Amino acid sequence: MEVSTKTVMAIKSYQNQAGVLVKNYLLADPFIPYTSIIGGIILCKMVYDLTQLISSFYIKTYAGLTKIQRIEWNSRGISSIHAIFITALSLHFVFWSDLFSDQPHAGLVTFRSSPLSVFGLGVSVGYFCADLGMLLWLYPSLGGMEYVFHHSLSGIAVAYSMFSGEGQLYTYMILISEITTPEINMRWYLDTAGMKRSSAYLINGIVIFLSWLAARILLFGYMFYHVYLHYDQVIQMHTFGYLLVFVVPSVLAIMNLMWFGKIIKGLIKQLAKMQ
Template identity: 75%
Template sequence: MAVSKRTIMALKSYQNQAEVLVKNYLLADPFIPYTSILGSVFFCKMLYDLSQLVSTLYFRSYNALTKIQRIEWNNRAISTFHAIFISSLSLYFVFWSDLFSDEHSGILVTIRSSQLSTFSLGVSVGYFIADLGMIFWLYPSLGGIEYIVHHSLSAIAVAYAMFTGEGQLYTFMVLISEVTTPEINMRWYLDVAGLKRSNAYLINGVVIFFAWLVARILLFVYMFYHVYLHYDQVIHMHTFGYLLVFAVPVALGTMNLIWFAKIIKGLKKTLAKKP
């Protein structure tokens, strides 16, 4: 019994030490950006390995893929998880959280941040770093120059907002566009699984059309309208942050319009094949 009590006391001691470590270091304000980025990169690697294991055991079509297709399969599993995580939190911060509410008129909306918002952005930075690494390593198998430009601009803008605390609201508005990523990935999965002529593929195309229209076209219009209404606050941002508020959304918005035209073209082609 004495040994058991000593063991319990030792476990509680280790638990207390771990809690102190997490509270005072890993989740302390100065360390949140770095721990969230490193943790995200590590988690991406873990998700890749988990996807590989689960897919090998439970998806027969996975084992029939080429090596590069299996790599992309696992890579898309990571991007899907990240998209669900960051788009959910972005929607929360933009539309439901009090952090960026106009009622808090005492602090400029362009410099508001919290531990959770900073941590969330760090997770995205870690993902973009990990994904860029894979894109460069296997270039151009996982994406061409447009993916490099998109990820690089996103990583720079998100990292700036995370480290400085400036423009986090507009960063989250742009990150809501990640809500379209799971549908895009599902379309790829259906394609490699030989289900390109299925009803699921058609429904997926329709969902992508509406999701893209709302999250990557209309929402960008809303963002610029919000900037216009709060320009008296935006003008007080540092020069680099001020430029990012305009340059990055314009560049990404232009790319979104180009991709949207391709989505419309693909949807028309799919609908034309249906009886």
């Protein structure tokens, strides 16, 4: 009984020490950007391994894939989980949280941030670093230069917003566009599994069209309108941050429009085949 009590007390002591470590270091405001980035990279590795494990047991076609296809299959699992996480967090901050609401007493909207908003951006930076590393390591097997450019531009913009605390509202607006990633990945999964002519493939194509229109076309328009309404606050940002608010969304908007044209053509072709 005495040994048991000592063991319990020792466990509680270790728990308290771990709690102090997490509170004073890992979750302390100055360290959040770094711990969240590292955490994001570690989570990417965990999701990669879990995707590989689950697919090996439950997806029959997985074993027949080539090595590169299996790597891409697993990496798309990472991007899907990141997309779900960052989209949910972005929707919270943009539409439901009071952090970026139009309240004069809360200060300039372009300079607002919180430990949670910094943490979310850090996890996203960790994802972009991990995914960009895989793209470059296996280039061009997992994607061409447009993917490298997209990830580099996005990673730099998100990292700047996280470290500087500037323009986090607009960063989260742009990150809502990640909502299209799981559908894009599902399209690749269905194609790889030989289900390109299935009704599931067609339905997924329609979902891609609708989500892309909402998150990557209309929402970008709303973001530029919001910048226009709050230009007096935007202009007070650092020059680099000011340029990022205009340059990054503009470049991504052009890329989104180009890809949207391809999505429309592909959907029309798919609908024609189904008739």
